Each structure stands twice: as C-alpha cells, then as structure tokens.
Amino acid sequence: MKTILSGNEAIARGAFEAGCLVACAYPGTPSTEILENTLQYKEINSSWAPNEKVALEVAIGASFGGGRALCTMKHVGVNVAADPLFTLSYTGVRGGLVLVAADDPEMHSSQNEQDSRNYARFAKVPMLEPSDSRECKEFTRLAFELSEQYDTPVMLRSSTRISHGKSVVELGERVTGLPVPKLEKNPAKLVMLPGNAKVRHPLVEQNLVNLSKAAVTMPFNRVEMRDTSIGIITAGICYQYVREVLPNASTLKLGMVHPLPHDLIREFAAKVDVLYVIEELDPFIEDQVKAMGIPAIGKEIISLCGELTPGRLRAAFKIPQASESAAEKLPGRPPNMCPGCPHRGVFYTLNQLKAYVTGDIGCYTLGFMPPLSAMDTCVCMGASIGMATGVTKVVSAEEKKKVVAVIGDSTFLHTGINGLMDMVYNNAPATVIILDNSITAMTGRQDNPASGFTLMDQPTNAVQIPLLCKALGVKHIRIINPLDLEETKRVIAEEMERPEPSVIITNKPCVLIKREEVFQKGPVYAVDADACTGCRACLKIGCPAIEWRPAGDGSKKGKAYIDPLLCTGCDVCRQLCKFGAIGGVK
Amino acid sequence: MSDKITNILLVGVGGQGILLASEILSEAAMLAGFDVKKSEIHGMSQRGGSVVSHVRFGAEVFSPIVPEGEGDILFGFELMETARSLPLLKQGGSVVANDLQISPPSVLMGQELYPEGLVERIKARFPDFLLVDGQRIAADAGNVRAANTVLLGAVSRRLDIAEEFWLKALEKMVPPKALAVNKLAFQQGRAL
Numbered sequence: 123m124k125t126i127l128s129g130n131e132a133i134a135r136g137a138f139e140a141g142c143l144v145a146c147a148y149p150g151t152p153s154t155e156i157l158e159n160t161l162q163y164k165e166i167n168s169s170w171a172p173n174e175k176v177a178l179e180v181a182i183g184a185s186f187g188g189g190r191a192l193c194t195m196k197h198v199g200v201n202v203a204a205d206p207l208f209t210l211s212y213t214g215v216r217g218g219l220v221l222v223a224a225d226d227p228e229m230h231s232s233q234n235e236q237d238s239r240n241y242a243r244f245a246k247v248p249m250l251e252p253s254d255s256r257e258c259k260e261f262t263r264l265a266f267e268l269s270e271q272y273d274t275p276v277m278l279r280s281s282t283r284i285s286h287g288k289s290v291v292e293l294g295e296r297v298t299g300l301p302v303p304k305l306e307k308n309p310a311k312l313v314m315l316p317g318n319a320k321v322r323h324p325l326v327e328q329n330l331v332n333l334s335k336a337a338v339t340m341p342f343n344r345v346e347m348r349d350t351s352i353g354i355i356t357a358g359i360c361y362q363y364v365r366e367v368l369p370n371a372s373t374l375k376l377g378m379v380h381p382l383p384h385d386l387i388r389e390f391a392a393k394v395d396v397l398y399v400i401e402e403l404d405p406f407i408e409d410q411v412k413a414m415g416i417p418a419i420g421k422e423i424i425s426l427c428g429e430l431t432p433g434r435l436r437a438a439f440k441i442p443q444a445s446e447s448a449a450e451k452l453p454g455r456p457p458n459m460c461p462g463c464p465h466r467g468v469f470y471t472l473n474q475l476k477a478y479v480t481g482d483i484g485c486y487t488l489g490f491m492p493p494l495s496a497m498d499t500c501v502c503m504g505a506s507i508g509m510a511t512g513v514t515k516v517v518s519a520e521e522k523k524k525v526v527a528v529i530g531d532s533t534f535l536h537t538g539i540n541g542l543m544d545m546v547y548n549n550a551p552a553t554v555i556i557l558d559n560s561i562t563a564m565t566g567r568q569d570n571p572a573s574g575f576t577l578m579d580q581p582t583n584a585v586q587i588p589l590l591c592k593a594l595g596v597k598h599i600r601i602i603n604p605l606d607l608e609e610t611k612r613v614i615a616e617e618m619e620r621p622e623p624s625v626i627i628t629n630k631p632c633v634l635i636k637r638e639e640v641f642q643k644g645p646v647y648a649v650d651a652d653a654c655t656g657c658r659a660c661l662k663i664g665c666p667a668i669e670w671r672p673a674g675d676g677s678k679k680g681k682a683y684i685d686p687l688l689c690t691g692c693d694v695c696r697q698l699c700k701f702g703a704i705g706g707v708k
Numbered sequence: 709m710s711d712k713i714t715n716i717l718l719v720g721v722g723g724q725g726i727l728l729a730s731e732i733l734s735e736a737a738m739l740a741g742f743d744v745k746k747s748e749i750h751g752m753s754q755r756g757g758s759v760v761s762h763v764r765f766g767a768e769v770f771s772p773i774v775p776e777g778e779g780d781i782l783f784g785f786e787l788m789e790t791a792r793s794l795p796l797l798k799q800g801g802s803v804v805a806n807d808l809q810i811s812p813p814s815v816l817m818g819q820e821l822y823p824e825g826l827v828e829r830i831k832a833r834f835p836d837f838l839l840v841d842g843q844r845i846a847a848d849a850g851n852v853r854a855a856n857t858v859l860l861g862a863v864s865r866r867l868d869i870a871e872e873f874w875l876k877a878l879e880k881m882v883p884p885k886a887l888a889v890n891k892l893a894f895q896q897g898r899a900l
Contacts, residue, residue, distance in 0.1 A: 126734050126744060230749045254745070254772075287747040287772035288731075290738055365770040433776035444777035449795045450829065452788055453820045455721065455812040457755035488755065493817060661817045666756055669811055670818030680818060 127291045129284040132255040133194070133222060134159030136262025140218070141297045142166055143189035146177040148536065149565035150196030151231040152285040153224035157194060158568075161577060165296065166192075170568055170577045173503070173536040174199035178206050178221065185219040185275075186312060188303035190266050194222040197238050198502065202537065204241070209314050210275050211246045212322040217303065218269035220262060221247075224280040227402045227429035231282075233483065233502065235427070237403035242277050242380035246326050248333055249277040249380040250342065251358040255289040261342065261377065263294075272329055279379065281402070283359045283429065334381035342377025345390055353394025355387065355407055355418070360400045360430055367435045382410055391416045398423075402430050459488050461667040462643075462690030464604045464630035465557055468528070469494040470663050470694075471611045475618065477526040480513065482506040482538070484530040485564045485632075486557050493664045497528070504529070504537025511541070511550035523618050525552040532562035532570040535585065539594070542625070546595040551621045553614070557604075558587055559632040560640060567634055591625045598624035605630055607697045633690050644691025645706040647684050653703035654681045660695040660704065668695055713766035714867065715774040719793040720785025721810050722759050728881065729783075729856045730761040733863070735877035737765035740869040747772035758789055760796075782834075783863050785856065786810050787826045794833060803834045804862050806842040806855060838862055838900065845896050851886070854893035861897020871898070 127135060133156050137145060145160040145168045147153065160168045171177035174195040181193035195203060200223050207221065223238035242249035248268060250261040258280065265276040310318055337343055349370040356364050357376040364373060374390040376382070391397050391411075399408035399420035408420035423438040424430065436443045459466055469489035472479050473496040481487055481497035482505060490497040499509055510527035517525070529538045534556050542554060562568040569575040574584035591599050598620060602613050617624040635641040660668055660682050667688035673679040684695070686707070696704040714737075718730045730746055737744045748761035762774045779797040784790025784805035797803070807827075814820040831837045840862050842855035849858070857878070864874050874894065882890045 124738070126731075126738055126746075282749065283747055283772060286749065287745060288734060289745045289769075289772065290743060359772075362770040362772065366775065431773060431776065432771050436775075443775070444798055450791055450823075452792050452823060453812050453814045455756070455758045455789070457722070457757035458813055460755065485755070491813075658818065664813060664817065666813070666816060669816045672818065672821070 123293045124290055125293060126288050127255045127259070128155065128286060128288045129252070129255050129258040129280055130155035130286070131159045132258035132291050133262050133278065133280070134163070135291070135293065136259040137192045137220070137266075138163040138166060139259070139294045139296050140263045140266040141190055141300045142192050142266065143217070143303070144181060144184035145169075145192040145194070146171050146180040147194040148172070148174045148177050148199060149562055149568045150199050150224070151565055152226060152282040153194045153196045153199070153222060153280070154565045154568065155285070156222060157577060160192065168577050170570060172571050174203040175205060178203040178210070181219055181221070182206060182210055185215045185217045187216070188301060188306065189217040190300065191217060191219050192222070193219070194224070196232065197223055197225040197236050198232065198234065199223070200238055200241050202503070204245070207241070207247070207275070208245045211326055212314055212319055213312050214273035214322075215269055215275060216306070218266035219275045220265040220269060220278055221275055222278045222280060224282070224285045225403070226282050228282070233500065235403060237406060238277070238279050239379050239406040240404060242279075246330060247275050247277050247380070248272065248330070248378060249279055250377055251279045251379045252284060252377070253358050253361045253375070254284070255287070255291050257377070258284065259291055264342065272333060274326070274329055279358070281359055281429070330381045334384055337378050337381065337383035338386045340378065343383050343386055344375045344377070345386070346373045346375065347393065348372045350393055351395045352398065353390060353396070354398045354400055355390070355411065356400040357407065360402060363430050363432050363435045364400055366432050367441065368439065376407065379407065382407065384414060387411060387414065388416065391418075400424060400430070400435070456491060457488060458491070458664065458666055459485060460633050461665055461688045462633040462692040464559055464628060464632070464692070465489060466494070466663050466665065467607050467610055467694045468555060468557065468604050468628060469496040471607065471614055472496040472526060472528070474611065475615060476524065477618065478513065478521070478524040480506045480509040480525070480527045482527075482529040482533045483564075484533050486528060486530055489528070491664070493662050503533055504541055507538050507541030507545055507554055510552035510554065511545045511548065514550045514552050522551050522621070526614070526618060527552060527554045529554065529556055530563070531556060531558040531560065531572050531587065534587065535571050539590070542591065542596065543594050545623045550623060552623065553617045553620075554623070554625045555614070556587060556625060556627045558627050558629060561632045561635050563632045563634065567632065567636065587627055591627075596623055596625045598622060600624070600626045601629055602626055603630060604628040605692050605694055607694060644693065646686045646689045646691055647693070647696060647704055648686065648707045649682050649684055650703045650705065651681055653701050655701050655703070656681050657700070658682075659698045659700065663694060663698065665695060711767055713764055713769055715779045716763045716781045716783060716863070717774055717779045717793055717796050718761040718763065718783045718785070719789045720759055721789060722756050724759070724785045725856045726759050726761050726785055729860055730763050732860060732877045732881045733763050734765075735880060736869050736873045737763070739873040739876050742766060743769045745769045745772040758792065760793060781863060781866055783859065785859065788812070788823060791823070791826050791830055794830065797834065800836070801834060802836040802838075802866055803830055804838045804840065804859060804866070805830070806859055807839050808843060840897065840900060846893050849893040849896055850889040854886070854890050857890045857893040858897035861894040862900045864894070864898050865900075
C-alpha cells in the first residue's frame with residue numbers, strides 16, 4: 123500500500139517492519155514524532171526516558187536481552203547520550219540497535235547546528251543517511267540488519283527537512299522469525315573493563331574496514347552516471363537538491379556516510395572531469411575524499427553554516443535563477459508564549475526585579491523576547507542551575523542576590539537535578555525557579571516522569587519535585603501560583619535576598635495540556651472601554667490575547683482590547699490594571 | 709503526465725491549521741497519481757510564528773522545498789503572511805488568500821500598525837489574485853472552523869487534480885463528524 127509519510131513516521135514504520143521490540147527517546151525537535159508513531163504499533167514497547175543517556179541505556183539493555191531496539195534523539199541529545207554510545211561500539215549488540223540522530227541545520231528549533239556525522243566517526247559506529255521518507259523506512263530496516271550482521275550499533279542520521287518532509291512510501295510487512303529474547307551471559311563481550319575492552323577495540327576497527335569494503339557493492343551507495351564533466355558526491359537531503367538543480371550531473375549518492383566506500387569513491391572520481399562534494403554543515407565527506415588524495419571542490423562554494431536549498435545550490439554553481447522579487451518590509455512575527463501561559467507572570471516579575479536570569483531550554487526560553495526580556499543566558503538542557511552557581515562564585519555579594527536560574531519540570535528532570543545537587547553541596551546562594559507546567563511543552567506536550575503518565579498513556583508514578591528538592595538538601599522550598607503576581611513577586615524577592623540556595627516551584631499547568639482535569643479555561647476577560655485610560659500597563663506582559671487599538675486620530679492614544687477567542691481567563695492582566703478596567707465576563 | 713512540477717506554498721500563522729490543509733492537498737495529489745513531497749518546520753514556529761509549508765507534485769519530485777522564486781501558487785491563510793511570502797512566487801504566479809488579519813506581537817503592543825493596502829499591493833504585483841472571505845463562507849456552510857477548506861476549494865480549481873480525489877482526501881483527513889460541513893465548504897470554495 124502506498125501512503126504519504128513524514129521521515130519520522132517512516133522511521134517508525136521501518137522499525138516496526140524490522141521487528142523492533144523497544145523504542146525509547148527523550149523528545150526533541152525534529153525527532154519527537156518518531157516515538158509518537160512507534161506508539162501505534164502494539165508490538166513495540168515505546169517509552170519516554172528522562173534524558174537521552176537513559177534512553178540509549180534502555181535501548182542497550184533491550185539489545186543485550188536479545189531484542190531489536192530503537193533510540194531516537196535530536197542532534198544535541200547525542201551529546202547527552204555520548205557516554206554510553208562510545209563504549210557501545212566496543213560491546214556491540216545482541217538484538218539490532220539503531221540510534222537515530224535528527225540534525226537541525228539552519229537551527230529552526232535548536233541552539234546549535236552540530237553535525238552528527240562526526241559522532242559516527244568519533245564513536246566508530248556506522249551511519250546511514252536517508253534522502254526521503256521511502257529511504258527513511260528502508261534504511262531503518264537495513265540498519266537493524268547491519269547492526270546484527272556487523273555486531274555494532276548503527277546510527278541513522280536525519281535532518282529537519284527529512285524528518286518533517288513528507289513523501290510517498292510503499293508499506294511492507296513486519297519480519298517474523300526473529301529469535302525470542304532471553305537472558306544470555308557473555309561478560310567478556312559486555313563488561314567493558316580494560317582487559318575486555320582491549321580485546322574489543324581492534325575488532326571494532328576491523329569491522330569498519332570490512333564495512334567500508336562491503337559498502338562498495340551495497341545498493342544504498344549508488345552511482346548514477348550522466349554527463350561526466352561534473353561528478354558530485356552527496357548524501358541525504360542534499361542529493362535531492364543536486365538532482366533538482368543539476369539534473370545532468372553524474373552523482374555518487376552515499377546511503378552510508380560512515381564508513382565511506384573508498385574504492386567506489388576512487389572509481390567514481392576517475393570517471394568525471396571535476397569532482398564536487400555537496401553536503402550541509404561540516405566538510406565530513408569532503409575532508410575524507412581529499413585525505414584520499416582526490417581533488418574535490420566542496421566548502422569552497424557551499425557554506426559551513428545553515429541548510430542547503432535549491433537556490434543556495436544554484437548560487438554556488440552560478441546558475442541563473444528566477445530573480446526573487448524584493449520583499450516588502452513588514453512587521454515580524456516571532457513565536458510567543460500562548461495566551462494564559464503560566465510562565466508569563468514569572469518573567470514579567472523577573473524583569474521588574476532586574477534579576478540576572480540563567481535560562482534553560484523550553485517554551486520559557488521565549489521569556490528572552492520583548493516585552494518580557496527576562497533571560498540572560500541559555501546554553502543547553504539543564505545548564506541554568508550550574509551556570510547560576512558559577513555566576514555566584516565570581517560576582518559581588520550584592521550581585522549574587524540577582525542571580526536566578528529558571529528551568530522547566532521536564533528539563534529539571536532531564537539534567538537539572540545534578541546541577542541543583544551541586545548548588546546545595548557547594549552552598550551557592552542562588553535562587554532556582556522550577557516552572558512546573560506538568561508537561562514537556564515545547565516539543566508538543568509529551569508526558570514526563572513528573573506528569574503521572576507514560577508515553578503509552580498508562581497512569582504511573584509522578585515524581586514529586588518538592589520532595590526531590592528536599593532530598594537533595596534544599597532547605598527553602600516555596601510553591602507559588604504564578605498567575606498571582608503579588609505572591610509571585612513577594613516570594614521571588616524574598617528568596618533572592620536569602621544568602622542560601624533556594625527553590626521556588628510554580629504550580630500551574632500548560633494551557634495546551636489535553637487532559638481536561640489538569641487545565642481548565644477560566645471565565646473570559648474583557649476591557650471596559652470607559653474605564654480604560656490607555657496606560658498600556660497590560661501590554662507589558664505581551665499576551666497575544668490583548669491588542670492595542672489606536673484611537674485612529676493620529677495621536678498615540680488608544681485602548682486595550684481582549685480577544686475573547688484567545689483569552690483563557692488567567693487573570694494576570696487584571697492584576698496589572700490600576701483602573702479596574704479589566705474583568706471577567708459574566 | 710508532463711515533467712512539469714507544480715509548486716504550492718501554504719503560508720500563515722502557527723495554529724491556523726496550515727499543516728492539515730497541506731496534508732489534504734498532498735493526499736489528493738497522491739491519489740491523482742502524482743509523486744508528492746512536502747516540507748515545513750515544526751517546533752518554535754508553532755507558537756504563533758510565521759509558518760510556510762511547501763507542497764510539490766508531478767511525475768517525479770526531488771527537492772521537498774520549492775526552489776526560491778518558483779512557486780506557482782501562493783495559498784495564504786493570513787494577509788500579512790501572504791505578502792511576506794510573495795518573493796517565493798514566480799512572475800505571473802497565482803495568489804489565493806484568506807481575507808483575514810492576525811496582528812503580530814509588535815502590533816498587539818501598539819509599537820507598529822498592521823500594514824494597510826496589502827490587498828492592493830499584492831494585486832498590483834500578481835494580477836491573478838483571488839481574495840476569499842473564508843470565515844464568512846465557512847460560517848454560512850455551518851462552521852467557521854472550515855475556513856481553510858473553503859480556501860482549499862478555491863485553490864483546487866487552479867490545480868490538475870480531479871474533484872473525486874479532493875473529496876477522497878477530505879474523507880481520509882477530516883474527522884467524520886466535521887466531514888459534511890467540510891465537503892460543503894470545499895464545494896463553496898471551488899465554486900468561487
């Protein structure tokens with residue numbers, strides 16, 4: 123049956139068809155939907171882990187137990203999972219293990235654009251790179267087979283345009299007859315002490331040599347001879363742009379980007395007049411081709427930064443293109459926190475208190491945007507707390523009071539706990555605000571260990587964050603309603619003054635939560651136009667439901683208006699109005 | 709079937725249902741026997757930011773994103789976003805846009821005005837411009853939320869995909885209880 127699937131849906135389908143039994147991940151754009159789709163296959167046990175390291179370790183266990191396992195993450199998640207990954211290549215697998223890394227060239231939704239292919243080489247793991255949804259499915263199946271055949275984890279690299287692009291896929295059946303998982307002891311292979319690891323390492327190196335040779339004839343590495351004046355080595359989404367823009371060029375399309383099929387590359391290079399390597403981000407293939415002594419052109423014409431597009435590729439080859447008509451200057455439309463978002467009042471308050479806010483990764487990173495403008499640092503998942511500790515180690519006693527770390531519930535559980543442990547252990551006098559909205563919101567409302575439900579929607583233990591903080595040794599734990607501005611300001615100000623570590627936890631859920639018992643819309647608010655003086659105080663929270671309506675006489679006068687379709691009745695704007703002009707509609 | 713690839717851009721504001729509309733369009737194209745690819749960005753841009761979805765169909769499609777300046781049809785769900793994406797359209801391309809304004813943050817906060825005269829300026833550059841009062845027509849059909857389907861109907865007239873495939877795609881992608889209203893909304897749009 124033919125159907126249209128996204129790359130992520132196709133990877134999930136490929137895992138299903140490959141007989142995968144376990145899928146584990148931490149959500150991260152653009153990888154999140156893979157696990158949301160393995161969920162539909164009852165044969166696969168799908169679960170969210172608190173972070174990517176744990177996700178990979180769960181997949182490793184499933185593999186060592188004899189089952190096929192899938193683990194997925196965004197590119198920066200591989201940094202978190204790198205520790206087990208680098209030794210997993212030594213142990214190898216029992217059941218096939220496939221690790222999907224979804225890169226984000228152009229940083230559509232990420233803090234950097236690291237190139238995951240370097241991890242494949244660094245960790246000595248083979249890597250496949252599909253160029254559309256059909257290949258996402260086929261390569262995922264194949265990755266499981268290669269994993270078992272070569273006794274190694276296999277990485278599958280996607281990117282935003284692959285994961286979130288859709289194309290036509292032919293569905294297949296799930297394989298049958300795989301061995302039934304059961305315990306089998308093999309400590310010499312699976313206990314990586316120096317004595318055992320020294321035996322394993324040469325095998326890993328030999329494996330890569332063997333794969334490089336075998337890859338010469340593997341069908342996913344494909345030579346397409348056309349006009350031989352230009353030859354192009356490419357892979358992944360870049361192949362599609364090459365076919366679009368240079369339809370007559372000869373291509374070597376690599377389905378496996380590590381290890382490279384050296385003999386095939388030499389053979390192809392010899393057949394063409396000029397060799398190009400077209401790849402996004404790092405010169406990963408290009409450097410290796412040049413190291414083989416083969417002249418090639420790559421990063422001389424293709425940027426190291428951002429994603430490739432047909433237009434950018436045309437420009438690189440100086441191919442004339444439809445002149446883009448000039449864009450009219452228009453007001454921008456950046457993303458914004460939702461109407462009623464419980465984070466809004468906290469950032470409004472932090473701005474008022476002139477706090478130095480070490481931030482973290484989540485919807486609340488939007489607290490950086492004006493008019494809230496209350497975030498001063500953001501580096502990676504969980505970093506807010508460690509950074510706050512570090513800042514207090516160097517600034518004056520008076521400035522220490524300004525330091526506040528802000529982190530979401532899911533991010534705290536991901537990698538924030540260790541930071542808080544350190545803050546208490548080393549007695550850093552900063553304040554930590556845990557914005558507990560009961561969900562992993564930014565990536566699309568995924569459950570997490572504190573939400574009380576699993577990915578498969580089973581009720582489960584919900585981590586009690588206040589008790590966890592107490593166990594870490596935090597003496598001052600305050601729980602606040604972030605929709606109450608007076609309380610929010612009073613408590614944050616008190617804790618900032620305190621020369622000891624303290625934690626403030628907000629207790630209002632995300633407005634997008636689907637479970638009705640968790641979030642309920644309040645009565646909608648409206649502005650009494652007679653009472654509104656046009657002071658603009660309510661505009662300072664940047665709520666999308668509140669609109670400034672100019673008087674229309676050319677003056678700066680006007681009045682506020684609340685869109686009843688967008689208002690959730692959170693009550694924050696009412697508290698900002700000194701004239702009592704905002705109230706609930708009866 | 710010719711080698712010609714049809715390039716469609718669907719643009720608007722996160723939360724407007726653009727992804728569903730592009731899925732219905734892709735499904736209809738596939739049912740009609742075309743190769744189809746589509747691409748868009750999820751994540752940050754869903755929080756009320758600008759959204760651009762690319763749909764391409766033809767005998768064999770390579771790039772999932774429409775090459776810059778080669779869009780055949782710009783399908784706008786909001787006026788300012790329609791204007792913003794005009795550079796993606798080829799000379800002589802078509803514009804089908806919803807007559808709807810959604811203020812961005814700077815306008816909500818009173819720092820800028822929503823630009824005036826957009827309709828006239830779009831029309832001056834792209835004479836094949838159909839402005840649709842999607843909300844009103846959808847409300848008349850029975851549900852204001854079917855505005856996207858009205859627009860889809862209007863776009864469908866400009867594409868080489870038979871009506872039966874559109875209806876099949878709607879049946880597959882729209883929840884059963886909303887299907888009757890959406891089919892009516894589609895027909896109303898197609899009749900424009």
